[in-house]
Amino acid sequence: MPINYYIFLSVCLFSIGIVGVLTRRNAIIIFMCIELMLNAVNLLLVAFSRMHHAAAYALDNSTLVGSEAQIFVFFIMVVAAAEVTVGLAIIVMLYRNIHSVDINFLNRLKH
């Protein structure tokens, strides 16, 4: 499959994520949209990794080109997991105080 399909798919997913972050009011859903953005990136990284690998493989069949993007994906997963632990803890802390996860509540600081 040409690389354009992958780019199109991940840009779609990424845009859905951005639109979700900007329009939804529920903290958990915003959070899921951010995860969607990260996973769109993961998908695109793997696709690019395959593309660069295939190009280098034609010249030299012992090449490691492209493997660094796969490693990057693992790092993104680890960091996303760390963010989830902190983020959910913050949302739970908020829920304990106001019994809601609606971010419209959060406009007390504006004055």
Place this chain on the structure above:
Amino acid sequence: MNAIIFSAVWGVLMMYTGFFVKSRNTINLIAIAGIVLLIICNVHEFISGMSLFSIDTKGMLFHSNFGLVFLLIILISTLMYFLLSGNDINAAGKSSSDLYALIFFILSGIGVVAGFKSLLMLFLGIEIVSIPLYVLAGSDKSNLKSNEAALKYFLMGSFSTGLMLMGITLIYGDTGSFYLDAIKAGLSVLTPMKAAGLLLVLASMAFKVSAAPFHFWTPDVYDGAPTVFTSFMATIVKSVAFYAFLHLFDNAFGNLHEDWKNLVAVIALLTLLIGNITAVFQQSVKRMLAYSSIAQAGFMMLAILSLNVFAKQGLLLYFAGYSIATLGIFAVLVKMKDHSVDAFNGLSKTNPIIALSVLVSLLSLAGIPLTAGFFAKYYMLLAVIREGHLMWLVVTAVLCAAVSIYYYFRVIQAMYFKEPTNILTLEFSSTFKWMMIINAILIIILGIHPDIILSLI
């Protein structure tokens, strides 16, 4: 490399001291000892040019002299922060050892940012700095404002990380490498994919340094977070974000300077105008300092715009001058129950020494000669003038600096020309007074002899 490993180890050690040491002052002393150790290791690495550890990072991390001097400035600012606000960190949470541990983990992330040679390390470094900060912003668990600040900071921070990752991916797709050198070599012509990647990275870095139009989270987060941690965020973490910005745009996108220059000029202009003009209308000193940090970010953007030798040297001077001055003001602000300008009324009569130190800090932020802030701003403007044909920006920057004098001097006026209204007079310990004096002396020394930093590079 020394700083990364020692700060991570010391962070773990700090977590365990909570079990064994009950006295909060002892925990504070252990943290200060850790910072002193880090400074010694860092100076050793700077002088000998060799790390105590030889780790094969596949060229992803390399600490140049510039990076090591930056790290030294950050570590000295953190030492000042611990000395000035140590008691307030102790008071901020149930177990202060955890908070210190988080700060040490942030320092470890700063070590990674100081030497990144690959976009992977940039991403990891920024995340290692950000994730503990979300926790620190929300450390006052029962306070709704702190909760809100933590959630806002977290959502905005991870959103901008998402943008940055997409930008990195698009650049990788085009150039086939994460290494800065390879990217620089591959980026000579602008293709649509590179342009999109560059824009996304620029937007996310602008988020991190709170440059307009991505600054809107800053006042809320800085205002809501516990004041001790606001002072850490507004000084040290902001410097780190700017260092990453400069390093990335210099070493990876330097060849396309002409293409993104005008965009950065517009961002710098907006940041200067919005930061300074909004700060004028603030009643709370804490919120005023948040906007002032946006305004100072506008000045620091000038360094990224010009990218010459003056810009790089001047930016380090700016980090030092801005961090030390802001830490001094925040250290006094933390002690006050009320954060409005009126809280400073008549401080010169009740506490002349503290008032004098705050005066020096405020003068430095306003950029008055004989303080560090003057030379910092001078170098930023010089850097842009050397680049030529951006005189309109220089003129605006000077006018904005003049506007900034108004809101900084309002605090000075409250301290020196108004009668004390506080029924409760603030008590400051003599150690704190000495620390404030040292803080003021550091600002003046840097203002008279900026060569101390400039000659190191």
